[in-house]
Each structure stands twice: as C-alpha cells, then as structure tokens.
Amino acid sequence: MVEKMVSRIRSLGAKKLSYADRLVLVNSVLNTLHNYWSGIFLIPKCVVKRIEAICRNYLWDGSADFHRVPSVHIKGRSWHDYQPPPDVSWSWKNVCKVKELIKDAYIEDQWAPDSNGFTIRRCYEWLRHRAAPQIWAPVVCNSWNVPKHSLITWISMNNGLNTRAKLASFGYCQEQLCCICESSTENQEHLFFQCEYSQRVLQEIKQWCGFRVDVTMAGLGISGTSMKGLKQQVHCQLWTSCHYHIWFERNNARLNAVITPPIKLAERITAEAKTRILSKIGSSICGQDGVWLRKWNCMVT
Template sequence: MISISLQGLRKGQCLSDIWVYQYKQGGIFLIPKSVIKRIEAICRNFLWDGSSEYHKVPLVAWETVTLPKNEGGLGIKRALTWNYATIGKLVDWVYTKSDRLWIKWVHQLYIKDKDWHNYSPPSDAAWAWKNICKIKEMIKNGYVANTWILNTKGYTVSSGYEWLRHKQPQQHWTPMIWSNWNIPKHAIITWISMHKGLKVKEKLFRLGCCTDDGCIICDREVETQAHLFFDCPYINQVLQLLEQWCGFRIHVSMLGGLQNAKNCLKQQVHYLLWNALYYHVWSQRNAARIQSVLIRPQKLAEMIKDEVCRRIKVTMGRSPSRNDSTWLRKWGL
C-alpha cells in the first residue's frame, strides 16, 4: 500500500501516485479518449475482418453493434461508456463517503463542506478530478439522497452503464435470431440482413461497384434483400420443399415467426429452419456471383434438412414428449 500524507498534498501534487494506488485497489482509472478510440477500432476491425486492420466500410454501424441483443445489436459494450461507468464508481465512493484514503483526500482538498451533488470543480483543479466531476454530472440524476436508485445494493458498473448508454426500442425479431438452437454463422447472416447490411446488387450498383442491379439467381428483377429472400422463384421452390418436409409453413417474413409454434420444440425448429434458409440462400447467391455455380433447389433443400437434423440431435438435451417424438419420427429423427 502506498502511504500518502493528507496534510502534505497540494492540488495536483502526487496525483499520479494516488491513481497508482487507486488502480491497485480497484482497477479504476481514466483512459484517454484516443486510446479508447483505438481499442474500439481494433474490436470493430476484428469483428468484420478477423484482424486489427480493416479498410472497408463495416456492414453494420458500430453504434448498432454495441446495442444489447434485444435492441438489435450484438451485446458488445462501448469502451468509452464502460470507462465512464467504471469511473462512476469513484463518484459513488464520494457520495457514500467510503472509508478510503483517496476519498478522504478529495473531501479535505476539494469538496470540504460543499454539497457533492451540486459541486463544481475549481478552474485550477487537476485534470483527473475535473473528469470525475464531469462524469458525476452524467449520473447524478440517478442519485436520491446520496443513494443510487437503479440498484438496491448500490451503484454497480453495470447499472451505471445502463444509465449512460443510449437505449433503443426492443426489436420483435431478436428471439428468432438469438435462439440457442440456431447455428451461430446462420444467425449472424440473418442479423446483418435485418440491418440491411448485405451487399446485394442493388446496393453495389448504386455505389458504382457493378454494371447492373439484376438478380444473379433469377435475372428477372432488381436484386434487393426483399426480392432475394421473399420474392425470388428460387427461394420459393426451396421453401415449398422444406414445408412439405417439416409439415408447417415457414415464414420468411419476420412478422409471422411466432405464430407457427404450437409448442416450444416446433418454435425452436422453426427458428432453426428459418435462419438456415437465410444463410444458405445467401451462400448460393454468392456462389452464383463469384463462381457462376448454382445448385438445384432440391439439393439445397436436402442440405438444409441434413444440417437442421444434425443440429436438433446435438441441441435437444432432454427426452422429447410423446407428441414431439411422433412429430420428430416423421422427420426420421
């Protein structure tokens, strides 16, 4: 432990020693914005390219990626907001007058007998203290009578992050994508499509990256996401084959997904089929564009069936009910 005399400290003096002490005690320290921006850039680049460097436009904005899954994001936390929420712990210690050396120091040197809730730092205060006071202004409305109102156990970094982040409405389609039954690579393609991030020809043509915007598969209409996944004759043939096999209608549209499920198993299988269909249709579209190869709808339907059956066997941990067993036997499971 670092020993610091309260009487010998002046404004800004030994501040670095205090932050070293604070870091050892709780791992809390201010990170410069330039460092945080670089950290987020590395995370963003790794997400889209698997490396620290990526020079293309991301498929989905980082502001969307960092939303919780039920709000349409991937649940990745914003580094800057998380750092602010972490520093909020220092603010809370001042509110609660925690029995810590650093808290005693700021009360004696800065706050003295002033009201911390309405406190403003002096112009000659240290940089670190001014930033702590800035973060205090961000979260102070979450305190009533010096008590954090979002959590009965007091301030936590998680609750501070929830207070600071910009919340968005919950999306009705997220349970269909993030079901534990879905194969992750299928789910991520469907998620990108929900944010209109797939590079269909309509978008590429608008950016001047290709000479026409016609559908690669059917060559009848403009290749938009709506056409590719809802209207293209190719996907409709695959859909008909899969529906004949599973015995219920597969809604490619997001709006009808939950209406098919008579029980939990059928609901999960519906989600599984639906995401697999999105993934494989997009894969076939890319194969047609890059390799000029497109397999028959019957073969694609068989590929999806096999993949779904394997996933069901791996994921279904408990013994199915009698009705579910009868239903699964029709599928050969």
Template sequence: MKAAYNDGKWLPDTKGYTVRGGYDWVRSHQIKPLWYKLVWNSWNVPKHSIITWMIMHNGVNTREKLYRRGCCNSDACCICENAPETQSRLFFDCGYNKAIVSLIHNWCGLCISFSGAMAGGYGNVDVKMKKPVYALILNACVYHIWAQRNSARINVTLMMPSMVVQKIKDEVGQRIKFKCNAKLSRQEET
C-alpha cells in the same frame, strides 16, 4: 437504477463506473423487436442468426445497394437475373427461394414465411416446443439462400434447391440432436 447520463455528461457515482453497468444501463432502454426470439435463441446456429439479424435490419449488401454505391456494374439478381436484386426480391419473391421454401414445407410441414418472421410470426406453428425448431429452420433457410446468392455472385455457381434443402436438413438434424443430447446430459448431472 440511478440515472447515469444527463445533458451530455456522465454523472458521478459513489460506486464508480463499470463497463457492465454502462452496458446494462444502455441495454435496459431498448425494446426488443417482435422477431427477437426467432433470431436469438439457443437452438439457432450463431452464424445463421447473424445473417438473419442483418436482414431484419436491412443490412445485407444486395446488388441493388452495391450498384447505387458504384461498387458493381449491374443491379440484376445474381440468382435469376430477371429483376433488381433487392432484399425483398431475394428473400421473398425470387423463384429460387420459393422452391427452397416449398421443399422445406414438403419435408417437415412448416410454412416458412420470411415476411411473417419479420413481424415476429411463427408461421403455422402453435406448439411451444416446435417454435425453436421453426426458428432453427427459418434461420438455416435464410443463411443458405444468402450463401447461394454469394456463390452465384462470386463463383458463378448455384446449387439445385434440393441440394440446399439437404444441407439445411443435415444442419437442422445435427443441431436438434446436439440440443437434445445436451439437455439429457444436464438432466443426468442432477
């Protein structure tokens, strides 16, 4: 593709500038991170992917960040109140999170690993068909842990880990059913 920007100036083009052309030019210069397919795939629920994407970019406002900015009077974890609420603590080290991940493992046998996901790993999954399901479950876990953290902070309420896992199971089941029905519908059309 012809260079479109040089030394702080847009270069003239005989075809004219289009937003799509500019977007494609900018996008083509970016390398996708290792975790890209874990977060952005058609199996995931979009609102789950957005939270996971924010976490991958260290973009969620944990209490530790809010405390540093002067927006709250404590940096203690909203869930356990035992340590500062950092992103690492909330998603990797908190006992509440570990209980949810353990129940998920008991349910479907997948070893959900948030730190592994950040490195682009799929835990103990090696079958291609299971990778989208792993990503779906991982994103649902992240979303619901974040939702419970917000509930603990705002409403001072917290669901039992087993109830959170039941919500995850329900959403994952609905999404898998939707994806499988959509695939069958497309096959029937041809």
C-alpha cells in the same frame, strides 16, 4: 533519472516495439524506475510532469519527443452543447453521438437514473433498456440455431447484407439484377421473399417438415404465437438456416457462377436441421413431439 528513461526509450529494441509492448515497457520498466527514485528523493513537480510526458509520448508515438500537435476538440466550451465539426474522426463523432443519447439522463448536470452516480456500466444499462426490443431478437438469438446462421440473419435483419442494389447505391456496382434469377433488382426483400429460387426452396422444406417456414417478419409471429415448445425451436432453426443458405447460394452464383438446385439445397437445410435436433434432444423425447419427429425421420431408434 530523466536521462536514464530517455536512454531506455532511444535504445534500438525499444523503437521497434508494438503498442502493446510499449505499454508493458512503460508499466514494468519506466514506472519502476520512477518509483525507485521516488522512494529515495522528493522529486520536484516539474520533473514528475516531464516523466509523465516522456511515458505518454513514447506510448503513443514510440519516441520520447512528441512533435505532432494533439487534436483539441473542446476548449472553453460546454460539453453538453458541443457539436462536432464535419472534418473530425469517425471515433470522435461516435463519442459525441453517445453524448447526445445520454443528455436526457442528466438533470442539472447530475446523473439522474442512479443515485450512486455515473459509471460506464450504468450508462450502458440505461441505453440498452431505452432501445425498443426487436421482434426478431429471440428467434435469431436462439440456442438451437447454428451460430453462423444466426450471424447472417442478424446482419440481414439490420439491412447489412451487401446486395447488388446496396452496392450500386454506393457506386461500387453497375449491375443490379439478382445473381440467381436475373429477373428483378437484387435487394434483401427480393432475395429472401420474392425470388422464385427462394420460394421453391421454402416449398421443399414445407413438404419435409409439414409447416410453412416463413422467412419474412410475419414468420416471426408464427414462431412466437401459434408454435410452442419443440416446433417453435425447430422453426427458429429453419428460419435462420434458410437466410444463411440462400445468401450463401447468392454469393456462389455471383463468384463462381454455380447455383445449387432448389431440391438439393432444401435437402442440405433439412439434413442440418436433423443433425441439430438430434444434438439437442437425443432419443429421449416422446409423446406428440416424438410422433412428429418420426415423420421427419429425426428420431434415433
């Protein structure tokens, strides 16, 4: 039985399979062979272990014989007190980081948050509820937003955009001036809040919609308190749209040395906003919201 399994693995086709294909082969062929023989004979324990080793080696290495020494991280030590050395892999460091996060959930080695015991789902829910809610989450994750606008804004809120200042801190960029105005260091605070180009774009949008679209964190307070209903939804949509298009123009200036005039960019943003509004409400809205939208030429007559 072992020879038959090894011969299957050593065949020419089996060596060229991908990881997913090897997994299918192990489950559908090798394990089936094992189950067939198990129904006829009582297989010795040493043979079962050999079969498991063959399947495991083939799945991970593509060969029946595994010559590499596996990594041993914990041996004879307590998992709760274990600290990863600096030369381990990124994935193992993240596993250990999660271990540190869930330490508080254990009392005398027992999972405390749920009497039914530990599961991955319960652990995830416990970690998710412990995290402090972000003030920008309802605005960024809004159904009125264009998905790609929400994505760029989400990255921006997590300080993940590769501005020149950030790239310079990694040693990948020597020039740190803003790609658009070339007057100050290009970081997220300057690009969205202080750059003259961004301020002119926001001023043009204000003239169109009648209220200030504040892309700072204070703008989140505006959308959450003083604005309600339709105006709040539109403000969220414009808020994320401005982040996306300003970042788009920054990349356009950096890669193509082309900058769209602020008036033209504001027109593009407002045109997208009109299309988004119409797709959400159609022509059935009335009352004060209807009057408000007619001033923007957003109503279908």
